[in-house]
Amino acid sequence: MMIRKLLKPVASLKLTVVIFALSIFLIFAGTLVQVHTGIWTVVDQYFRSLVVSIELQIFVPKDIATIPGSIWFPGGLTLGVAMLVNLIAAHAVRFKLKKKRIGIILTHLGVILLLVGEFVTGFAAREGNMTIREGETVNFVEDIRSSEIAIVDQADPVDDLVVIVPEQLIETDTTIVSGLFPFTIEVTEWMPNSQMLGPMQAPESRKGLADTGIARELAALPLPRANGVDGATVDAPSAYVTLMNGEQRIGSYLLSVYVDQPQMVVVDGRTYWISLRFARTYKPYSLHLVDFKHDLFTGTQMARNYSSDVRLVDEGRNVDRDVLIYMNHPLRHAGETFYQASFLRDDAGTVLQVVQNPGWMIPYISCSIATLGMLIHFGIRLVPTLRRRP
Amino acid sequence: MKKLQQLLPWIVLVLSIVYAGQKLARPEKIDSPFDLNTFRQIPVSAHGRTKPLDTVARNSLMNISGRQSIRTDQGSVSAIEWYIELITSPEASIKREVFRIDHPDVLTLAGLDTEDRTRFSFAELRDVGNEINRQAMLASKVKAKARDPFQRAILVLNQRMMLFSELSQLTSPYLVPPLTVGEDWRSFVSVLNENPQDPDARALLSVLQAFRNNEPDAFNAELKKFRDLVDSHISYDARKSRYEVVFNQVQPFIIASYLFVVAFLFGCFGMLCAQLTKPDWSKSLLASMTAMVWVAFTVMTIGLASRVYLQGRPPITNLYSSAVFVGWFSIIIGLVVDRQMKLGLGGIMASVIGFVSLVVAHNLGNSGDTMEMMQAVLDSNFWLTTHVVVITIGYSATFFAGFMGIAYVLLGVLTKTLDRERGKSMTKMIYGVICFATVTSFVGTVLGGIWADQSWGRFWGWDAKENGAALIVLWNLLILHARWGGMIRDRGLVQLAIFGNIITAWSWFGTNMLGVGLHSYGFTNSAIFWLSVFVISQLAMMSIGMIPMAMWRSKFAKAPPPPVPESTSVQ
Numbered sequence: 001m002m003i004r005k006l007l008k009p010v011a012s013l014k015l016t017v018v019i020f021a022l023s024i025f026l027i028f029a030g031t032l033v034q035v036h037t038g039i040w041t042v043v044d045q046y047f048r049s050l051v052v053s054i055e056l057q058i059f060v061p062k063d064i065a066t067i068p069g070s071i072w073f074p075g076g077l078t079l080g081v082a083m084l085v086n087l088i089a090a091h092a093v094r095f096k097l098k099k100k101r102i103g104i105i106l107t108h109l110g111v112i113l114l115l116v117g118e119f120v121t122g123f124a125a126r127e128g129n130m131t132i133r134e135g136e137t138v139n140f141v142e143d144i145r146s147s148e149i150a151i152v153d154q155a156d157p158v159d160d161l162v163v164i165v166p167e168q169l170i171e172t173d174t175t176i177v178s179g180l181f182p183f184t185i186e187v188t189e190w191m192p193n194s195q196m197l198g199p200m201q202a203p204e205s206r207k208g209l210a211d212t213g214i215a216r217e218l219a220a221l222p223l224p225r226a227n228g229v230d231g232a233t234v235d236a237p238s239a240y241v242t243l244m245n246g247e248q249r250i251g252s253y254l255l256s257v258y259v260d261q262p263q264m265v266v267v268d269g270r271t272y273w274i275s276l277r278f279a280r281t282y283k284p285y286s287l288h289l290v291d292f293k294h295d296l297f298t299g300t301q302m303a304r305n306y307s308s309d310v311r312l313v314d315e316g317r318n319v320d321r322d323v324l325i326y327m328n329h330p331l332r333h334a335g336e337t338f339y340q341a342s343f344l345r346d347d348a349g350t351v352l353q354v355v356q357n358p359g360w361m362i363p364y365i366s367c368s369i370a371t372l373g374m375l376i377h378f379g380i381r382l383v384p385t386l387r388r389r390p
Numbered sequence: 391m392k393k394l395q396q397l398l399p400w401i402v403l404v405l406s407i408v409y410a411g412q413k414l415a416r417p418e419k420i421d422s423p424f425d426l427n428t429f430r431q432i433p434v435s436a437h438g439r440t441k442p443l444d445t446v447a448r449n450s451l452m453n454i455s456g457r458q459s460i461r462t463d464q465g466s467v468s469a470i471e472w473y474i475e476l477i478t479s480p481e482a483s484i485k486r487e488v489f490r491i492d493h494p495d496v497l498t499l500a501g502l503d504t505e506d507r508t509r510f511s512f513a514e515l516r517d518v519g520n521e522i523n524r525q526a527m528l529a530s531k532v533k534a535k536a537r538d539p540f541q542r543a544i545l546v547l548n549q550r551m552m553l554f555s556e557l558s559q560l561t562s563p564y565l566v567p568p569l570t571v572g573e574d575w576r577s578f579v580s581v582l583n584e585n586p587q588d589p590d591a592r593a594l595l596s597v598l599q600a601f602r603n604n605e606p607d608a609f610n611a612e613l614k615k616f617r618d619l620v621d622s623h624i625s626y627d628a629r630k631s632r633y634e635v636v637f638n639q640v641q642p643f644i645i646a647s648y649l650f651v652v653a654f655l656f657g658c659f660g661m662l663c664a665q666l667t668k669p670d671w672s673k674s675l676l677a678s679m680t681a682m683v684w685v686a687f688t689v690m691t692i693g694l695a696s697r698v699y700l701q702g703r704p705p706i707t708n709l710y711s712s713a714v715f716v717g718w719f720s721i722i723i724g725l726v727v728d729r730q731m732k733l734g735l736g737g738i739m740a741s742v743i744g745f746v747s748l749v750v751a752h753n754l755g756n757s758g759d760t761m762e763m764m765q766a767v768l769d770s771n772f773w774l775t776t777h778v779v780v781i782t783i784g785y786s787a788t789f790f791a792g793f794m795g796i797a798y799v800l801l802g803v804l805t806k807t808l809d810r811e812r813g814k815s816m817t818k819m820i821y822g823v824i825c826f827a828t829v830t831s832f833v834g835t836v837l838g839g840i841w842a843d844q845s846w847g848r849f850w851g852w853d854a855k856e857n858g859a860a861l862i863v864l865w866n867l868l869i870l871h872a873r874w875g876g877m878i879r880d881r882g883l884v885q886l887a888i889f890g891n892i893i894t895a896w897s898w899f900g901t902n903m904l905g906v907g908l909h910s911y912g913f914t915n916s917a918i919f920w921l922s923v924f925v926i927s928q929l930a931m932m933s934i935g936m937i938p939m940a941m942w943r944s945k946f947a948k949a950p951p952p953p954v955p956e957s958t959s960v961q
Contacts, residue, residue, distance in 0.1 A: 013875030020868035024861055024893075031857040035904050043852050118850065127847070297438025297763050298575050299564050304438070304763070328773070328845045339847045355847035363849040367836040374829045381825070 004093055011089035019086060023079050030076075032058045038226060040145070048122050049075030077122075084115050103377025110370025117362030125357035128281065129341065132289040132310070133349035139286035141354045142278040147237045147257055150280075151181050151265075152273040166279065170239060182267050183250060186242045191222040194238035196258045209240050212251035213263040220256055239276055285314035285334060290322070292343060292350045306340050308350040325352065395670050399677035402656070406685040410645055414692070417639035420468055423606035428613055429597075430470040433620060433631035435575035436563030438763040440624075442631035444638050446563050447473035449759050454550045455488040455509055456756070473557070478602040480558045484512040489550060493543035499525065512554055515547075522548055566590050569623045593619055634700050642693030643714065643748050649686035650745035653679045657738035664734075665807055676734035680725075683737050686744065687721045694718055701761045704775040708762065709902070710755040712782050716898075717747025719786035723826075727794075727819050733812060736819075739793050743786075773841040781834025781859060785894050787827035788862055792891035792928075794820045795884040799935040801944065808944035817880040820887050821873065827890075828866040835859040854904050858897025865893045885935050891928045895921060 009015070030046035036058065037045075046052050055070040074082075087108055095101055128141035146167050153161040163180045170176070176185040189209070197206065202219035209219065220238035238256035242249065245267050253263055255276035262273035288311040295304040307326035312319055312333060323331050331338040337360070341353035420426045430444035447469035448458050460467040467486075476483040487509045497503040500518045502510055515522065526548035529541035537545070556562040564575035569590055581591040593616045600609035621628045660675035694705050694714065706712045724740025798816050802808040808816075838859060839849040850856065869886045872878045878886065903918050 013871055014877060017868055017872045017875065017877060020864050020871065024864050024868070027857045027861055027864070030852065031854050031901065031904070034854060039852065047852055121849070125848075298435050299562065299577070300438045300763075302438060302763060328841075330844065330847065337847050339845065341846075353847055357847075360843065360849070363836070363839055363843070367839070371829075371833050371836065374832065378825045378829055 007089045007093045010085060011093040012086075013090075015082075015086050016090070019079055019083050022074060023083070026052070026073060026076060026079060029054045029058060029073070045075075047076035050078050051075050080115050080118065084112060087112055100380070103373045103375075103380060106373025107370050107377060108373070110366045110368070110373055113362060113366030113369065117359050117366055120359030120362060121357055124359060125355065127356075128354045129278075130287060130338070130352040130354050131344070131349065132287060132308075132352070133344065134289050134292055136349070137286050137288040140280040140282045142280055144234050144278050146279045147276060148279045149176075149185070149239075149241075149255065150262070150273075150275050150277055152262060152275075153181070153270070154273065155270060167237070181272060182245065182270075183265070183272075184244045186244060187239055188242055188252070189222075189240040191220060191238045193223045193225050193235040194220045194256065194258075195223050195236075196238070196256060197221055210242075210252035210254045212253050214259055215240075215252065215254035218254060218256075218259075220254055220258075237276065243274075283334075284316050285312065285319070287312055287338075287352070289350055292347055294343060294347045306343060306350075308340055308352065310350075325350075392670070395674040398674045399681050402678035403681035403685065406649060406652075406682050410649065410685055410689050413645050414640055414642065414689070417636050420470065422471070424474075424601060425610045425613055426468075426470050426474065428610075428617060429474065431628075431632045431635050432617065433567065433624065433627045434563040434565050435567075437759060439759070439761065440575075440627045440631070441759070441761075442635045442638075443473065444470055444635045445759065448638060450553060450557055451488065452756060453553060454490070456490045460486060460488060474598075474601055476554075476558050477560055478598050483558065484516070487511045489515060489547070489554075491543075491547060493540060495540045496543045496547060499544075512551070515551060519551065522551065565594060567620050567624055567627075569619070590619065630700060633696070637693075637696045637700065642689050642696070643751065646686045646690040646693065647745050647748040647752075649682050649689065650741040650748070653682035653686060654738060654741040654745065656682060657734055657741060660734050661738070661805075661807065665805055672734075676737065679734060679737045679741070680728060683721065683725065683740050683744075686741070687718075687725070690714075690718050690721070690744070690748075697761065703764075704779060706778045706782055707764055707774065708760070709899070710751050710760045712778075712785075712898070713747050713751035713754055715779070715782050716786045716789065717744045717751070719783050720744065720747065720790050723787060723790045723823060727790075727823070731815055731819055733815070735794070735797055735816065739790065739797060743789065743793055773837070773844075777834060777837035777841050779834075780830055780837055784827055784831030784834045784859075784862060785898055787823050787830055788866065788890045788894045791820050791823040791827060791887045792889075792894070794823065795887035795890075795935075796931050798884045799888070799931055802939075802942045803934055803937060804943060806943050806945070808942075813880060813944070817883055820883060824866055824869055824883075824887060824890075828863065828870060831859065831862045831866060835863055854901040855897070858901040861893050862890075862897050865890055881935065881939070885932055888928055888932050888935065892925050895924050 026046060030042055033046070033055075034042055052073050052075045053070045054073050056067045060067055091105070091108065095105060097105070126143075128143050130138055130141055132138045148167060149165040149170065151163045151165075153163075155161070161180075163178060165176055165178075165185070170187055170190050172187055172190045174187050176187070197219045199207075199217055199219075202221070206219040206221055209215065220240070222238075226235050236257050238254065238258065240252065240254055242252040243265060244250060250265060250267065253265075253274065255263075255274065257276055257278055259275065262275035265272045265274050289308060290311060291309040293305070293307045293309070295306075296302060297304050305326060307324055310323050310325060310331075312321055312323050312331070314320075314334065317334065319333070325331050325338055325340050327340055330340075335358070336354055336356045339353040339355070340350070342351035343349065344351065420430075430442060430447065432443050433440050434443055434446060435441075436446050451460070451469045451472055452458055458469055460472055472483070472486065472488070475486075487507065489510045489512065490508055491497055491500070491502070491510060492508060494503060497505075499521060500510070500515055502514060522544065525541075525544045529537060529545050532541055560578045561580075562577070565578040566576040566581050566588075567590070568574055568576075578591060578594065581588050582595070585591075593612070596612040597609060597616050600606075600612050617628075656675050656679035660672050660679060663669075663672035663675060697711065698705055701707065705718075706715050720743040721740040724736040724743070726736070727739070728734065728736030730736075794816060798808070798813070798820070802813070835856070838856065842851060842853075842856070843849045865886075869878075869883065869890070872886070873883055899921050903921070
């Protein structure tokens, strides 16, 4: 009885309507703000947050008026949880299990599942990219939203020794020391997003910041973090580092995700390869790109189709087969799904999006339940109305 | 007198069928010694689609001059006549005043600001061609969203001049069809450059030469030969092309929109008679309206079906066709509502929404081919059929509820016809349509999520268009829950339904105007103005609805408040 009393206000329909109204405003604002801000930032700030500060400027174009200030607003996580609590409370307090109510109950069950599914996706889904050139075989997925410094020791003929320094440890003026390689890395400049310039383009101030490897030809310029404007949604980090062997200076390097090939470091006669790259996750399977096709409509530059003809090899699962991945036809393998996402310049290779989402089935199930529920609920009411001729 | 009232609907029905039938069955022919009626049926390939020359000519002329024919002192010149003149006697064609220019600074730039016209010839523009080109290059370096009106206008003019040149030089469309298996369409010029003796290209060349030399008999004979050649190799495309020419000439959507206007007038007079307490006449006029709506609906269905056949795709492939479809489905709802309510309102709503949607579609289709090819990711008939159709039905239903809300407000405030019983029956209908809209927009949104999961790997990506769809679902849910909770009664329901129009219009068009996200393919520019006008008009309707009910001309509100809806008591 006590619980009922407590639940009653939480279960009220007024609260439902208020949550709907708040959600509508949040989604509206979260759509408008995408004009200025990248989708991922928006999803994190608006839809997967507890509270969000909504700038008033987004409602009025800058060339009409400048509007300072912002308002605090409940974020998507808060509203989602509120909706869930309201719904569950309503069923605990108000709804009785009657035949007439079966449609509504099913609908609400579907909605509850849908919300849960979105939480699962928000917390558990992993997205990455697989970039494969034609003829190449790749067995790792890159996370283009974080990077790492990799030091590779190829002395062992069978296995490479790879040491990874994740992005979180890299900052300007830090020194990275590890027992796994015989030198220290002094980060002289860390650029979370950057631009690569040739010898003619680089301003004087950016020249000669490092003296070894590609730094002799190229220079990096820091950029503000990508916010989705101008289509740039990916940060391309670079770093200037100085490598020291104890007190002895080995050389200063420019590391960048723009540079495909690792750079050589020789210490005490041993060779190491150093690079800055997007964070990799190695997989027990590999994909070999046989052919990438980019078909156009006759006489136009408009794409008709993109397709990747790949060979999937997964020894542990006894898989070794050819697969064609194209628009609307992803490959599902080992709990992951591979989508045709993009391609390299001159159609030299493919970019697949790799998604691991343990909750991917939930929306399918929940929506089927909710749809069935709605059809039953409104069907029970609407059909007799339609049949009854006035 | 009684007789006439009973007969009128039948007379109207027969007349509308005769009108639509003769329009559909007897497309206009071009009167010329040259068999241009056959010439325009020739299939060609442009922008990746096989279509008749007629479509190319119409769309190009539409693009350049904003009309599908040229008006001259000697009468009207059809698009195909303009086109064949352009490719056979460019020296004459460049003197035709077809380039529409409105921006005063562009006119000044071209030295044409003293002229009292809006259309100019290529010859007039050619002298300043280099300057136009230079200005266009400058403008193209500015990001699309940041361009000022002059920059947009100069880019449009430059694009039109390029289109004109391409057409006259025969580099586009591709005129030489694939005559062997595995071959693709080829450009006439490049074929002749590679092999001046190519038989297919020569066959076409003789046709054009005969026209240039003003030899109708030779033209007709050569044309027949060329057509038989094309027919024997790509007979399916040739058949479709012929059908498309008929479709272009007949313009079923225009026929339907005329019928809607007349049907609307019948409806209004019917309501007026009800006001003047002449129920027999009212009934008769409303039945006539319904009959016309049925005929218009049939014509529109033929138009939609023709597009499906020509494109080989489900009915909705772009903003243009979504507008047509919204109109089409609203008419279905209107006819159902009409059957239920017997007030004639459903029919009036159907004719208004049908007409407005066709006008919107017409303006959206002005930019070119309305059956253009689709981007690779959209190339899925299954999802186009399910997701797009269902979500568009959701738009239609939400709009319909909103427009019924407007009718409720206008009838209540301005007339005495809205008594308690009618008011009740209208709000019941609005409620029912909102329930239907909730289901369809929810299912449509979910199907979109499933498509997204299939093609991008995420069920929900918070993309602008997805959010728009979610807003419609949430808004309809808000209305229903507010009603169930007794927070709103009849007038509240009506007001919220009208606001639903704003939400739907924003989701449908506004999200495209942001130019962000995966769905930004339907971007339209001038529509921003019209969207704002629409939003303001809806807000105005809502403020009229806010007028205290004591001041409404319909006095039903003075009756005791209706009992709380039955559903709340169950919960």
